[in-house]
Amino acid sequence: MARARTFVVPYVLSLVVVIAVLVMWIIYAVSSGSRLKELAQRVGASGPTWHWVIFGVGCGLLGLLIVFITHQLARSLAEYRYARKQEEFVSSITHEMKSPLAAIRLHAQTLEQDLTAAERTESVGYILRESDRLGRLIDNVLESSRLVAKTQALELAPVDLAAFLTRFFGEIRPRIVGQGVELDVELATTGTVEATEDALERVLTNLIDNALRYSAKGGRIRCRASDLGGWVRIQVEDEGEGIPKSELGRIFERFYQIGRESGGSPGTGLGLFIVSQLVGQMNGSVRAASHDDRPGAVFVVELPIIGVAT
Numbered sequence: 001m002a003r004a005r006t007f008v009v010p011y012v013l014s015l016v017v018v019i020a021v022l023v024m025w026i027i028y029a030v031s032s033g034s035r036l037k038e039l040a041q042r043v044g045a046s047g048p049t050w051h052w053v054i055f056g057v058g059c060g061l062l063g064l065l066i067v068f069i070t071h072q073l074a075r076s077l078a079e080y081r082y083a084r085k086q087e088e089f090v091s092s093i094t095h096e097m098k099s100p101l102a103a104i105r106l107h108a109q110t111l112e113q114d115l116t117a118a119e120r121t122e123s124v125g126y127i128l129r130e131s132d133r134l135g136r137l138i139d140n141v142l143e144s145s146r147l148v149a150k151t152q153a154l155e156l157a158p159v160d161l162a163a164f165l166t167r168f169f170g171e172i173r174p175r176i177v178g179q180g181v182e183l184d185v186e187l188a189t190t191g192t193v194e195a196t197e198d199a200l201e202r203v204l205t206n207l208i209d210n211a212l213r214y215s216a217k218g219g220r221i222r223c224r225a226s227d228l229g230g231w232v233r234i235q236v237e238d239e240g241e242g243i244p245k246s247e248l249g250r251i252f253e254r255f256y257q258i259g260r261e262s263g264g265s266p267g268t269g270l271g272l273f274i275v276s277q278l279v280g281q282m283n284g285s286v287r288a289a290s291h292d293d294r295p296g297a298v299f300v301v302e303l304p305i306i307g308v309a310t
Contacts, residue, residue, distance in 0.1 A: 019062065082255075097137060100130035129175070136205065143202065144254065144270045147277040154281045156194045158306055161232055162187055164197055165225055168204060176208065180217035189225045191232040191305040195282045203278050206271035207236040207299050214240025214297070230305050237298040242290035251288055252276035279303070 107123040107130075115123070169185045176183045204223075211221045215238050222237040243251060250256050255269040272288075279286045284303040291298070 019066070023062075097134065100134045100137075103127075103130045104134075129178070132175075136209070139202075140206070140270045140274060143274050147274065148254070154196050154199055154278070156196060156282065158192050159195045159197055159200065161189050161191050161193055161200075161225065161303075164200060165189075165234075168201060169223065172205070172208065176212065176221065179212060181212060181215045182218075182220040184220055184222045186222075186224045189227050189232050191227050191303075193232055193282070193284075193303040194306055195303065199278045199282060203275050203301065204234070204236070206275050207301075210271055210299075211236055211238035211240070211297075214238055216240075227305065228302075231302045232305055234301040234303075235298055236301075237296060239294075239296045242295055243288060243297045245290065248288055248290070252286070275299075275301075 104127050107126045110123050111120060165185075165187050169183070169187075173183050208221065208223075215221060219239045221239075222235070224233075224235040224237075226233055247256075252272050252275070253269075254273040256273075257269040276286055279301055282303055284301060286299065286301045288297060288299050290296070
């Protein structure tokens with residue numbers, strides 16, 4: 001808050017000083033012109049009109065300066081907010097990286113002890129899971145930077161969505177179940193979309209990781225895919241605490257973290273940004289909603305089917 005005042009106060013003071021000076025100038029010009037006009041009328045001459053020109057010029061300058069200073073203030077505040085988001089991102093990603101690293105180190109040290117075969121297998125499995133988690137985190141950081149820099153566009157190609165989704169959910173199910181969460185999948189699509197399997201996998205992985213973050217043990221994640229006209233609709237639904245309506249319009253912003261203001265579960269603020277950018281590059285759309293009658297949130301991705309009029 002103190003840093004925000006550092007940006008606001010100088011601009012407000014500058015605006016006040018400029019307005020005061022210009023108002024005094026206009027008042028002086030108008031009053032001087034009025035006195036000259038009265039003097040001219042007394043001697044029978046026509047009064048001067050230049051003071052109205054000065055008045056008009058002064059009003060114009062006043063308006064331009066107010067607009068300029070207000071624009072600079074808004075720009076500085078936007079830069080401050082973005083810098084603050086970056087600071088929060090660095091703090092969050094540091095925390096996110098330390099957690100799997102600490103777990104990997106702990107179980108690596110455990111492997112140095114005299115363990116049974118079952119205990120050794122469990123430790124190795126834990127190390128592999130945390131390594132995968134760390135790898136996904138690093139991939140998100142790199143992917144986010146690539147999307148912002150727009151250094152490489154997706155090379156879209158036809159993808160049989162039913163075959164891709166069957167394979168994807170088969171591969172990701174053990175990780176979800178291993179965290180004590182059920183995965184309910186219903187595939188009712190025969191559509192082919194123009195996309196890349198890597199982008200689709202990244203989109204769905206980020207949506208499911210987001211759902212896992214807000215799912216308690218024993219919870220359920222529901223994934224649906226269905227054809228709707230010329231579109232394929234993919235839904236990922238969780239049973240978590242949901243998304244406040246005030247945040248629904250911002251959750252796809254870069255660095256924005258759901259529940260940050262209310263002390264919610266921390267994150268990097270990159271996953272949903274990546275989802276929105278990749279879906280956009282695949283000519284689709286993504287939106288989020290919270291249920292009014294029950295806990296949880298649902299994310300809906302829609303992609304156009306190749307060869308079907310939309």
